[in-house]
Amino acid sequence: MSDASPAIGGAEVDADDFADIHATVREFIRTKVxxxxREIADGDAIPADLRQAAKDVGLFGFAIPQEWGGLGLDLAQDVELAQEFGYTCLALRSMFGTNNGIAGQVLVNFGTDEQKAQWLSKIASGDVxxxxxxxxxxxxSNPAGLRTKAVRIDEAQADxxxxxxxSKCFITNAPTADLFVTFARVRPADASGTGIAVFLIPANAAGVSVAEHDRKMGQEGSWTADVHFDGVRVPASALVGGDVDVGYRAAMISLARGRVHIAGIAVGTAQRALDESLRHAAVTTQGGTPIGDFQLVQAMLADMQTGVxxxxxxxxxxxxxxxxxADRRIAPSVAKLFCTEMVGDVADKAVQVHGGSGYMREMPVERIYRDVRLLRLYEGTSEIQRLIIGGGLVRRTQKEITS
Structure with missing residues (x-):
């Protein structure tokens, strides 16, 4: 996959309008969410009124083009909002993250006109x-190992x-999903392609079942679950792009874009952890002296600020x-690797600055410490990012040498 493919379109929102959108989202996050x-964490769910408020603000479709009812933000604008989403519990972002990101972008970049018309406006509104x-x-982290299979009923008929x-596992929003953007193998990989296709499967299709949502270390309110497909019959029109070899490329490009978004989330969460630590250090005393006056605490705060x-x-x-x-492969992995590792370190230092109170469930830094651990795992682990970066650099240099 080349760095410059495919195009995702330019920004549809100018700087002034985006400033208004950014300010609205920031106010929503900080004053409403x-x-x-604690309510979200204790209830392991996003309250219905917050979900509706997010729909009203347009958060289910901020990265969907305007022609389909979205806000039409490009990735540079997307990551500014991502930093706001990261400032609060990550479950909120997960609620609409798949619509804008890895699922929605498959349709935006690879769907047929008919598929876009059928689904994108509903995805952008949050109705789907x-x-x-x-x-x-x-x-x-390696989609090439897929075992889910799709078989054409009549190979002689293209329609x-x-x-x-x-079966799939750890599928975000599966218990509430209306549509599964599903990757399946249609043949073994060969010289003509990977043999991985992607299908649009409605959640209410016969043979689709979703298990009870997972119980995770953190990110309460963000539901993931196993999904099973048992003889699910879908029409030819459900094949994304009408091409059986679109799937692997669609997965890789959507994941690469998503990695930059996740990096933005990590920065926002690191900023929140730092802000909580600064407030704590400024007012908490030890022996009558604010702990923020202690040099070793200042050193931790300095490292946190540097990382952010x-x-x-x-x-x-x-x-x-x-x-x-200019770069849609190495740079996304660099950003995700650094930022997700960085936020883990910042969260750890935040707990340390808080001392024993940082280990208590009522403290935001305790939740942050648990929430951010997942960022180094999904949409490609840190180890996979290192392979992408290192391998990409070597191949690029080899090409430069031989050209």
């Missing part, structure tokens, strides 16, 4: 929740229906490279 973080059904027990069988600033600069640079087409 942050005060209810789309889930990205890729991960399997034996195929996590023949398909039968899909297989470096991450913010990096994610903005990676987003700009994506929008321009």
């Amino acid at each position: 942050v005060p209810r973080e 929740v789309a889930s990205f059904a890729l991960t399997e027990p034996g195929a996590g 023949s229906d398909w039968i899909v069988d297989g 600033m470096a991450g913010r600069a990096l994610v903005r640079d990676a987003a700009a490279k994506w929008v321009s087409g």
